Amino acid sequence: MTSTTHAGPTTAAGTAEVLRPHAEDAFAGELAALAAQDDRPRPERWRLSPWAVATYLLGGALPDGTVISPKYVGPRRIVEVAVTTLATDRALLLLGVPGTAKTWVSEHLAAAVSGDSTLLVQGTAGTPEEAVRYGWNYAQLLAHGPSRDALVPSPVMRAMADGKVARVEELTRIPADVQDSLITILSEKTLPVPELGGETQAVRGFNLIATANDRDRGVNELSSALRRRFNTVVLPLPASMEDEVDIVTRRVRQLGRSLDLPDLPDGAEEIRRVVTVFRELRDGVTADGRTKVKSPTGTLSTAEAISVVTSGIALAAHFGDGVLRSGDVAAGILGAVVRDPAGDRVVWQEYLESVVRERDGWKDFYRACREVS
CATH class of the missing domain: 1.20.920 (Histone Acetyltransferase; Chain A)
Structure with a gap:
């Protein structure tokens, strides 16, 4: 299952030469049309209501005649459950075999909810803890010691501070000890920074979407403590x-x-x-x-x-x-x-x-x- 369009995406100004624009740029026209006609309740800091987010992914026609192209072809209930999960305190885990559009759905969900799909951690066997939590600008660190100026926030930390959706791709490829750094973030909605004697607390609107390939079972299985923090949605292969x-x-x-x-x-x-x-x-x-x-x-x-x-x-x-x-x-x-x-x-x-x-x-x-x- 993958993206589809009827008449092609609307490319934002300045992205004409980009080989692959981000979803929020490629489909900026559709997102703007949905936002203009969306009169349903929106969770805090969401760009669209849950109903409009689902319409953006599944496609449809708006009252003014604007056609929203389907980004995902599959059961409507799957999309509704995924969108609803992001409006709760549970993170979302998209699970499926390779090629079932997990990354594509993740990107479009983040674009529709936060208007920003770029807060991304790409999971690999070598992903360090800094990619999930934070790192340091070592020039600043050596010159002035630990400070906020020397701290380099991860995409997850930035999403927490800004009330946006962060994305973690191929979660089960990340080493188990790095995976578990998400537990406090997802359960307490805070990221301690002991070097500065402080923390970053998530503001309303923050959530996390992770993807995992179910053929990677046994590579780095999620701990039960981490799995409990996710609502798992399985993306199937096309039905027909x-x-x-x-x-x-x-x-x-x-x-x-x-x-x-x-x-x-x-x-x-x-x-x-x-x-x-x-x-x-x-x-x-x-x-x-x-x-x-x-x-x-x-x-x-x-x-x-x-x-x-x-x-x-x-x-x-x-x-x-x-x-x-x-x-x-x-x-x-x-x-x-x-x-x-x-x-x-x-x-x-x-x-x-x-x-x-x-x-x-x-x-x-x-x-x-x-x-x-």
Whole structure:
């Protein structure tokens, strides 16, 4: 599940040359239209009401005719629970397999609630405690000793002081002792600064959104004390073929515009093929339910399908005849499916010969995949 747009985002002044504007800049027009017509109660320091935040993510039409493009395609209740959580004292944990738009949803929630999606901590195995709490300007520290001027606030600390939403990506990739530095922040809504004999207290409007990949279980599991501070919302894969095709088509169109790729005609058939292949290999059964197939080690997510199609469009535009064809997506599919050269290659060859080869109207696709395989 990923972002979608109908007529493209409204780019804020000064961001025309930016490769990827922040959500609050890219969709500034929609956010402004929602704010102007939003007469529902808003939690303190929220830019929009919870209802308007949900409308921003799910899309809809405003009373004045303004069309809000959907940023997330999925169950409405999931979005409503996520938005409602941010209006309480519980933090929000978005959990799901890779490619289910956790980061995208996190960014757009922060943009709609706080007007600022940049208060971000990127979780890795090397993320230090300073990234979550605070650090020091060592030149100032050596020259003048511990002081507020020498303190370098983390994105979380800044969000607490300003009453905004902070974001922590890939929480379970962060070492456990660094994760647990969030416990006091989320439970007491304060961040002690013992070096200065003080603290930073969170003001109204502060909350935190974390994302986690459920395939990372066992990497750095959340402690029970930290998990209790979160309300967990699981983002599922697209429920139907049509939903996933729609998501891929819309997101590819948006990415194509940002990369100055031409709009290609007649690409719908290849997009549907890519999504079909990904879903069948992911589910372990063909779309008609008649043939079981082996699944490869990769996730084959919607995000990967978007990448395959976008790369195919670039190939067709720059090295083809301007029409997206099977040969333009075949190499991308192979790269997405065959992550383990030994086991995945066998899975792919069996799928090609037992499913793709026998499917009506897929001869060109079969030949293209055979050539790159």
